[in-house]
Amino acid sequence: MSGQDPIAAFRVEAGDLLDQIEHGLLDLTGRLDDRELVDEVFRGLHTLKGSGAMFGFDALATFTHHCETAFDRVRKGLAPATQELVAVILSARDHMRLLIDGDQDQATGDAILARLQAAIDAAGGVPDTGTAPIEQPAAGDRPASKSGWRLRFRLPADAMANGTNPLMLLDELRDLGDCAVRALTDRIPPLADLAPAENHVGWEVELRGDVPMSAIEDVFIFVMDDMELACEPLAAEQEEALTDVPPPLAAAAEVAPPPARAAAAAKADESVRVPAERLDELMDRVGELVIAQSRLSQLAQGSGHDMVLRSVSEEIERLAGELRDTMMVLRMVPVASLFNRFRRLVHDLSRETGKSIELLTEGEATEVDKTVIERLADPMVHLIRNACDHGLETPDQRAATGKHSTGTVRLSAHQAGGEVVITIRDDGRGIDRDRVRAKAEAQGLIQPGQVLADQDLLQMIFHPGFSTAARVTNLSGRGVGMDVVKRTIESLRGAIDVASVPGKGSTITLRIPLTLAIIDGLLVRVGSGRYVIPLAAVEECLELSLEQDLRSRGRSFITLRDSLVPFLRLREMFATGTKPDAFQKIVVIATGTERVGLVVDQIIGSHQTVIKSMSALHHNVTTFAGATILGDGGIALILDVAQLVDIGRNQEERLRAAG
Amino acid sequence: MTASILTVDDSPSLRMAIRIALTGAGYAVTEAGDGVEGLQKAGDSQFDLVVTDLNMPNMDGLTMIREMRKLSAYCGTPIIFLTTESDDAMKAQAKAAGATGWLVKPFVPDQLIRVARKVLGR
Numbered sequence: 001m002s003g004q005d006p007i008a009a010f011r012v013e014a015g016d017l018l019d020q021i022e023h024g025l026l027d028l029t030g031r032l033d034d035r036e037l038v039d040e041v042f043r044g045l046h047t048l049k050g051s052g053a054m055f056g057f058d059a060l061a062t063f064t065h066h067c068e069t070a071f072d073r074v075r076k077g078l079a080p081a082t083q084e085l086v087a088v089i090l091s092a093r094d095h096m097r098l099l100i101d102g103d104q105d106q107a108t109g110d111a112i113l114a115r116l117q118a119a120i121d122a123a124g125g126v127p128d129t130g131t132a133p134i135e136q137p138a139a140g141d142r143p144a145s146k147s148g149w150r151l152r153f154r155l156p157a158d159a160m161a162n163g164t165n166p167l168m169l170l171d172e173l174r175d176l177g178d179c180a181v182r183a184l185t186d187r188i189p190p191l192a193d194l195a196p197a198e199n200h201v202g203w204e205v206e207l208r209g210d211v212p213m214s215a216i217e218d219v220f221i222f223v224m225d226d227m228e229l230a231c232e233p234l235a236a237e238q239e240e241a242l243t244d245v246p247p248p249l250a251a252a253a254e255v256a257p258p259p260a261r262a263a264a265a266a267k268a269d270e271s272v273r274v275p276a277e278r279l280d281e282l283m284d285r286v287g288e289l290v291i292a293q294s295r296l297s298q299l300a301q302g303s304g305h306d307m308v309l310r311s312v313s314e315e316i317e318r319l320a321g322e323l324r325d326t327m328m329v330l331r332m333v334p335v336a337s338l339f340n341r342f343r344r345l346v347h348d349l350s351r352e353t354g355k356s357i358e359l360l361t362e363g364e365a366t367e368v369d370k371t372v373i374e375r376l377a378d379p380m381v382h383l384i385r386n387a388c389d390h391g392l393e394t395p396d397q398r399a400a401t402g403k404h405s406t407g408t409v410r411l412s413a414h415q416a417g418g419e420v421v422i423t424i425r426d427d428g429r430g431i432d433r434d435r436v437r438a439k440a441e442a443q444g445l446i447q448p449g450q451v452l453a454d455q456d457l458l459q460m461i462f463h464p465g466f467s468t469a470a471r472v473t474n475l476s477g478r479g480v481g482m483d484v485v486k487r488t489i490e491s492l493r494g495a496i497d498v499a500s501v502p503g504k505g506s507t508i509t510l511r512i513p514l515t516l517a518i519i520d521g522l523l524v525r526v527g528s529g530r531y532v533i534p535l536a537a538v539e540e541c542l543e544l545s546l547e548q549d550l551r552s553r554g555r556s557f558i559t560l561r562d563s564l565v566p567f568l569r570l571r572e573m574f575a576t577g578t579k580p581d582a583f584q585k586i587v588v589i590a591t592g593t594e595r596v597g598l599v600v601d602q603i604i605g606s607h608q609t610v611i612k613s614m615s616a617l618h619h620n621v622t623t624f625a626g627a628t629i630l631g632d633g634g635i636a637l638i639l640d641v642a643q644l645v646d647i648g649r650n651q652e653e654r655l656r657a658a659g
Numbered sequence: 660m661t662a663s664i665l666t667v668d669d670s671p672s673l674r675m676a677i678r679i680a681l682t683g684a685g686y687a688v689t690e691a692g693d694g695v696e697g698l699q700k701a702g703d704s705q706f707d708l709v710v711t712d713l714n715m716p717n718m719d720g721l722t723m724i725r726e727m728r729k730l731s732a733y734c735g736t737p738i739i740f741l742t743t744e745s746d747d748a749m750k751a752q753a754k755a756a757g758a759t760g761w762l763v764k765p766f767v768p769d770q771l772i773r774v775a776r777k778v779l780g781r
Contacts, residue, residue, distance in 0.1 A: 006679060010672035043669075046714050050743045051670045053765035061765075161728070163737035163759030168780040197734060222760030222778075225751075275685075344671055 010055045012348055014100050018093055019351070020044045025090050032081045041089070042068065042075045048096065059109075060099040066113050067092050070120050085119040088112065148177060148209055148234040149216065152184070154202035156226040161197050164223055170203065172219045177209025206234065276370070279331060286320075286327045287518060287610035291629050293320040294608060298632055324518055324608070328369070332514075335413045335422070336364035338373050342384055346409060349388040356395055356406040357388055363413035368420050372512055375492055376422070379485040383424045383508050384409060386482075391428035391506055401503065403427070419494075419536060420514055425507040431500040436460050456653070458498050462486045493534070493625055495591045495642050511591070521609035521628070523636065524587060525602040527576025530636040532609050532628055537641040539588040539595065541603055549584065556651060558586065558597060566648040566655075567597030573623070589641050596648030598639070611638060623647075662779050663687045663704070667697035667711035667723065668741070673764075677710060680768035681775060694718025698726050701733060708779055709738045710762075710771075713753060721756045728757035737778035741766075 024041035031037060045068040053061035067089055073079040092112050098105070151173075155166055173179050184202035188194070207216070213231065220229060293316055300306070300313035339361045350357040368376075392398075392407035399405055410425045433454070440446045440460045460466060464483040489496045494512035513519065513536065521532035522541075548558065557564050567586055571578065581601040588597045611626045618624075625640040664686045666677045671692075678688040689706065691697035693715045701709065709727065713720035720740055727733040737759040742749055750761055762774050 006672050006676040009675050013670060013672045040716075043714060043716060046743065047670050050741075050764045051673050053743075054673060054676060158757075161734050162754075162757050163735060163778065165735075165737075165778075165780065168778070171780060172777065226754070 007055050009344075010051055010057075011100060013051065014048060014060075014096075016348070016351065017044045017048045018097055018100075021048075021093050022090065025086050025093065028081060028086050029083060032083070032086075038071075038075050038081060042071050045071055052100075057100065060096060063092070063099060063109055063113070064096060066116065070116050073120065079120060079123040082119065082123050085116075085123055088115045088119045092116065148211060149205075149207045149213075150232050150234055151205045151207060151216065152202065152228075152230045153205075153220070154184070154187070154228040155199050155223055157195075157198040157200070159223055159227075160199045166199060166201070166203070169219055169223075170205070173205055173207055173216070176211045176215055176219070177207050179208075180206040202228070208234065283327055283331065286324055290320050290324060290518065290608050290610055293317055294630070295632065321608070328514070328518075331369050331371075332367035333370045333373055334364060335366050335368055335373065335420070336361075338376060338380065339364050339411050339413075341377065342380065342411065345381060345384060346388060349385065353389060353392075354394065355388065355392050357392060358406050358408045360408055360410045361412070362410070366413040366415055366420055367514075368413075368512065369514060372420075372492060372514070375488065376510070376512065379488045379510075380411075380422075380424070382482075382485050384411075387424060387426035387428065387506070387508075391426040391430075393429050397429075415514070416511075419511045422510040422512065423507055424510075425505060427505040430502040430504055430506055431458060431461070431498070433457055433502070439466060458500060461498065462496070490640075490642050493640075493642070519609050519611065521607045521638065522587065523604040523607040523630075524585075524598075524600040525604055526570040526574060526600050527578040529574065529576065530604065530630065530634065531570070531600075532607060532636050532638045533587055533589060533598065534609075534625075534638070534641055535606060537589040537591065539590045542586050542588070544584045544586045544599055546582070557655070560588065560595075560597075564652075565595050565597050566652045567599055568644060568648060568651070569599045571599065571601065589644065591642055591645050594645050594649060596645045598644065607636075609638060661685065661687045662707040662775075662781060663689065664708045664710060664775065665689050665691060665697060665700055665706040667691045667694065667709065667715070667720070669693055669712065669715040673712070673741075676768070677771060680771050681710075683768070684772045684775065686775065694720060694723030694726075697723050701727055702730065705732055706736065708775060709733075709736065710741065710775075711738065712741045713749065714743075721752060724753065724756040724758050739774055739778065 021041055021044040024037050024044065028034065028037045028041065045064055049061050049064040049068055052058075052064060070085070071089065074081045074085070079085075095109055095112055099109075155164065155169075160166070170179070170181055182204045184204055185200075187202065188200045194200070216231065217224065220227060296313050297317055300310045303309050343359060346357050346359040349355075387409050388407075392409070393401070393403075395405040398407065408427050411422070412425070413420060413422045415421075436457055437446070437452075437460075440457075440463070441448050443463070443466065445460060445463055445466075446452060461482045462485075464481065466481055466483065486496050489510055489512070492512050494510055497509040497511075498506065499509070500506040513534075520535040522535050522538050524531050524533060542560075544558075556567055556569070558567055559565075565588060571580060578601075584599050584601060585603050586597040586599055587603065588595055590596075607628075607630070609628045612628060613626050614621065614624065622643045623640055624637045626638045628636050628638060630636050664681055666674055666681070666688060668674045668677070668690075669692055674690045674692075678690060681688045686708075689700055689704075691700050694711075695718045697709070697711060698718065700706075711720045711723060718726075724738055724740070727736075727738065738757065740753045740758045740761050741764050742753070742761055743764050753761065759778055760774060762771060
């Protein structure tokens with residue numbers, strides 16, 4: 001979506017600019033001599049031209065350039081604003097819209113420019129109708145010197161204050177070829193007269209190599225106009241002679257060290273920049289290490305009384321754990337980087353919908369794995385669009401129900417255990433249950449008149465193709481529905497929940513694991529297969545006694561502290577074909593408020609799980625979130641908690657329906 | 660230490676293009692939408708480089724550069740301005756205001772990165 005695509009952003013922005021230009025022009029018709037309006041329109045045209053040219057909208061840039069030039073005359077007071085001029089630029093503005101959409105018609109554009117010319121002529125002036133000038137690098141090949149150059153240069157006194165670092169210029173010269181640098185200290189004033197921020201040193205540089213003059217000019221491009229620079233080609237014999245000269249004063253450059261240099265050097269030690277992919281590679285290695293470490297632990301435990309091996313193994317276990325934790329921290333970034341992207345979005349939505357919307361954020365400092373952040377962006381854009389477009393009412397509607405005319409969308413993030421919880425809350429009209437029901441019935445998702453719990457009814461919005469917008473606006477209702485959002489969140493091993501109070505607003509809650517690569521898991525055995533349950537989802541483990549087992553046949557519910565919890569017999573689900581162990585265990589897992597028990601044969605213990613995704617052949621398998629390699633080299637599948645809870649819920653529904 | 664860059668422009672798409680180019684080159688980028696915001700953010704934290712548009716609402720680039728140079732923390736910090744045409748008069752004004760260098764729009768990301776490397780030396 002628009003998060004990372006400047007061209008898409010430009011289109012949105014161009015729309016805003018055209019609106020700004022239009023409003024300005026319309027206001028201008030009533031107040032032809034309002035300087036501020038003239039400035040505003042000019043600025044709109046100017047930005048549209050500049051950004052258009054940046055993003056390859058050349059026809060737009062050229063066309064807008066003519067209008068800007070004409071309008072610049074008004075701005076500079078060279079020509080008065082006339083009704084005709086305003087009218088022409090208004091129609092030019094409509095033409096710009098077409099140019100942005102790629103529907104241009106050359107003849108129309110030319111006709112408008114001709115009218116523009118006429119309007120300017122009538123107003124008393126001749127616009128410059130040259131095309132948008134684009135800077136050409138100074139042409140003309142200067143003589144190159146095969147041997148090199150002797151340069152003498154002095155920078156303007158205020159060069160350093162204005163951000164030019166002479167040492168960097170010298171570094172750039174060194175990049176061109178071998179340099180012998182000598183400081184010219186003759187103009188350093190006596191200490192009493194010395195202005196410390198000014199630059200009093202000049203340099204003489206013998207630059208050896210086949211360097212074109214233009215390359216030297218490039219080095220000095222920003223200071224060229226104000227500096228003294230003398231260049232003379234080095235003669236071949238001079239070059240010879242130079243090699244005998246003792247290495248020229250390397251220290252010369254240190255004569256007037258700019259204060260910034262030392263500070264920069266000190267700073268440079270504090271951190272290093274690392275490309276993201278190297279971090280990913282390192283993460284993989286740490287993952288492999290964790291696997292190897294757990295194999296070692298198993299060997300050590302099986303070794304009986306080899307205390308030396310055991311102590312080494314424990315040491316390595318501790319180190320691997322710490323390494324993993326450190327690695328995790330390296331990958332964490334604050335969600336502020338995510339939330340900040342939405343300011344512009346809400347602003348645009350506010351404009352497009354004509355609603356007054358305020359975006360509030362909290363918990364921006366909460367840190368999440370960077371890949372999670374990246375993958376959350378799109379679903380959140382969709383959820384925020386929904387909140388603004390469907391959730392919030394127009395100012396009139398809000399006023400009618402006694403609400404503040406400005407609607408709010410509140411983003412918040414906080415960490416809860418191994419998860420980060422992100423909520424998107426609006427104070428709009430809430431989800432219209434009747435409409436959801438009508439739509440669900442129309443789509444055949446539920447039977448007409450079927451009794452549904454409120455929460456279950458709200459869940460309907462996550463069905464594919466479901467959209468309650470009565471009218472498809474240009475913002476939402478584009479077919480990417482809540483089902484896509486839900487799938488994306490679940491692919492992050494997260495969960496999405498919706499709550500809504502009619503008239504008060506809706507809250508979408510996303511629960512996302514902090515990291516995707518390594519989790520703490522509970523290793524269990526079902527039949528002869530081993531499986532990993534993410535430990536963060538495990539609430540408790542209990543024994544399923546034989547009598548409880550028999551009593552619950554066919555119902556698959558247990559009573560857990562006065563509440564009924566559905567459970568799934570994994571042995572049956574996975575068709576292991578084995579006899580159950582005498583003492584089966586129930587692992588109770590939960591997402592949000594929902595719980596389900598999983599009946600397993602044996603609970604083996606906790607296991608640091610490096611998640612490997614499953615192959616494309618298995619993308620239909622929904623009960624598993626991935627696989628991992630065990631300490632003994634065997635493979636265990638990782639259970640998908642969200643899916644299992646869903647299955648448990650359906651089971652509960654069936655039971656309720658059956659009475 | 661990642662060099663931090665403040666980009667000041669009233670055009671969000673341009674800011675985004677600048678941010679993407681510079682972030683891709685390994686810099687940390689902060690955005691501001693006009694001279695007032697730019698000056699405020701510059702006061703909040705120390706940036707290693709400022710890239711600013713000249714024509715902006717509320718406070719234009721020239722004024723912002725002059726004000727920044729008054730801050731002791733920004734005496735010596737490179738400030739690059741963006742200019743739509745190679746307008747020599749504007750260039751001279753911006754340089755007199757204290758700008759270090761300029762970049763002519765439209766530019767490609769490489770040109771921007773080259774200028775950043777040039778003035779930052781990294």
